[in-house]
Amino acid sequence: MASSLQCVDCAQQYPIQRVIYSCEACGGLLDVRHDFGDPSIAISPSLFDERLGTFAAPYNSGVWRFKELVYPGVDDSAIVTRMEGNTNLYELPRVASYAGVDSLFLKHEGENPTGSFKDRGMTTGVTQARILGMERVACASTGNTSASMASYAARADMQGIIFLQNQQIALGKLAQGIAFGATCLEINADFDRNMELVRQVSEKLGIYLLNSINPFRLEGQKSIMFEALQQLRWHVPDWIVVPGGNLGNSSAFGKGLLEMIQVGLIDRLPRLAIIQAEGANPLYRHFRDGFRQYEPVNADTIATAIKIGNPVNLQKAIRALEWTSGVVEQVSDQQIMDAKAIIDGVGIGCEPASACSVAGAKKLAERGIIKRGDTVLGILTGHVLKDPEATIGYHADQLPGLSPQHQNVMLQVEDDFDAIVRVLGKRAP
Numbered sequence: 234m235a236s237s238l239q240c241v242d243c244a245q246q247y248p249i250q251r252v253i254y255s256c257e258a259c260g261g262l263l264d265v266r267h268d269f270g271d272p273s274i275a276i277s278p279s280l281f282d283e284r285l286g287t288f289a290a291p292y293n294s295g296v297w298r299f300k301e302l303v304y305p306g307v308d309d310s311a312i313v314t315r316m317e318g319n320t321n322l323y324e325l326p327r328v329a330s331y332a333g334v335d336s337l338f339l340k341h342e343g344e345n346p347t348g349s350f351k352d353r354g355m356t357t358g359v360t361q362a363r364i365l366g367m368e369r370v371a372c373a374s375t376g377n378t379s380a381s382m383a384s385y386a387a388r389a390d391m392q393g394i395i396f397l398q399n400q401q402i403a404l405g406k407l408a409q410g411i412a413f414g415a416t417c418l419e420i421n422a423d424f425d426r427n428m429e430l431v432r433q434v435s436e437k438l439g440i441y442l443l444n445s446i447n448p449f450r451l452e453g454q455k456s457i458m459f460e461a462l463q464q465l466r467w468h469v470p471d472w473i474v475v476p477g478g479n480l481g482n483s484s485a486f487g488k489g490l491l492e493m494i495q496v497g498l499i500d501r502l503p504r505l506a507i508i509q510a511e512g513a514n515p516l517y518r519h520f521r522d523g524f525r526q527y528e529p530v531n532a533d534t535i536a537t538a539i540k541i542g543n544p545v546n547l548q549k550a551i552r553a554l555e556w557t558s559g560v561v562e563q564v565s566d567q568q569i570m571d572a573k574a575i576i577d578g579v580g581i582g583c584e585p586a587s588a589c590s591v592a593g594a595k596k597l598a599e600r601g602i603i604k605r606g607d608t609v610l611g612i613l614t615g616h617v618l619k620d621p622e623a624t625i626g627y628h629a630d631q632l633p634g635l636s637p638q639h640q641n642v643m644l645q646v647e648d649d650f651d652a653i654v655r656v657l658g659k660r661a662p
């Protein structure tokens with residue numbers, strides 16, 4: 234079963250076991266390409282349905298359940314997994330009515346083992362690191378990639394090395410990297426600069442790079458689409474709405490959807506809507522400009538997971554937009570945090586960046602691009618506990634420049650029976 238690496242720009246091919254992250258001929262991004270033509274493997278809904286509920290590795294993972302589409306030739310004994318994926322798909326009428334659509338599903342990728350979708354890419358990335366005989370793996374991170382890599386590196390007995398910016402790292406994410414035993418470098422530079430540094434250092438020292446420029450990560454992240462479509466019983470929604478930072482997910486979704494068409498799992502493509510924060514919107518600007526001029530930005534947003542000014546997967550995301558007649562929208566920090574309060578308030582919860590899916594769907598519905606009757610699938614990328622400071626700051630009205638529209642105020646009550654009865658005697662509005 235043949236897999237290879239292929240440049241997205243000039244189509245140059247490379248053997249799968251080469252340690253390269255971009256094309257040697259033209260510098261373009263690389264795709265992992267698999268041969269789905271092997272007649273001994275019949276890819277069909279029932280192949281994947283039969284594995285649901287199994288305890289047997291690796292098919293108990295929501296990534297490796299789709300092994301034939303993710304990494305067909307890999308030896309099961311090489312797989313480094315935490316039984317990631319298998320995340321829930323919620324149908325949420327209250328959130329739908331907030332967004333202004335009839336039918337909204339949210340797939341909660343925060344329900345992965347380390348609390349974000351990054352685990353889906355890390356199981357494939359660290360598996361490839363093991364196949365290549367790597368002892369050290371590294372990434373630059375706004376937090377979730379490092380939390381995930383630290384966990385999977387520890388599982389695989391590798392040294393994980395994480396390049397973190399020295400400010401605005403969400404507390405939950407920082408704690409995970411340290412707890413899982415990674416070598417943590419706090420560097421006085423933003424994410425985009427750390428990205429440059431980790432690429433240079435990894436090349437110099439022969440460390441395997443696990444940022445989403447690594448095409449094996451995107452192969453795992455494709456499974457978000459496979460699993461969501463399986464949960465929707467292969468009924469294709471009209472829209473997939475996803476936050477866009479480094480654009481790994483957007484890129485992976487485009488590739489995965491196209492491959493599902495190729496193997497006959499679905500017969501039409503949904504439209505992709507990529508949502509960026511106003512303060513970190515290079516793709517949005519590029520899209521609005523008809524993809525003529527591209528300029529990185531200096532990123533600033535409360536949604537730290539997407540605080541990225543120069544996304545590495547830009548070209549692949551543009552390709553995904555073209556394939557799916559996709560759109561790009563931007564939302565303000567105020568819109569992000571208000572949407573988050575709605576998602577949190579129905580008992581589901583997510584971290585700030587994830588709320589872009591709902592804030593973006595709402596804005597696109599207001600603009601008439603998403604129609605009320607369209608079926609919308611939004612991706613919640615990270616867990617509510619990742620960034621407790623943002624949540625508490627919002628409800629305490631302590632976020633500079635923001636005024637909470639859906640506040641849950643903490644009540645201060647005396648150590649006094651009557652006072653408590655007085656407060657609780659009035660029912661909540």
Ligand SMILES: *Cc1c(COP(=O)(O)O)cnc(C)c1O
Nearest residue numbers: 377478479480481482538614615
């Ligand atoms: C990494 C991350 C993103 C951004 O995803 P990209 O694939 O880089 O666009 C969004 N939300 C959360 C919670 C993340 O961890």
Ligand SMILES: [Zn+2]
Nearest residue numbers: 240243256259
């Ligand atoms: Zn090339």
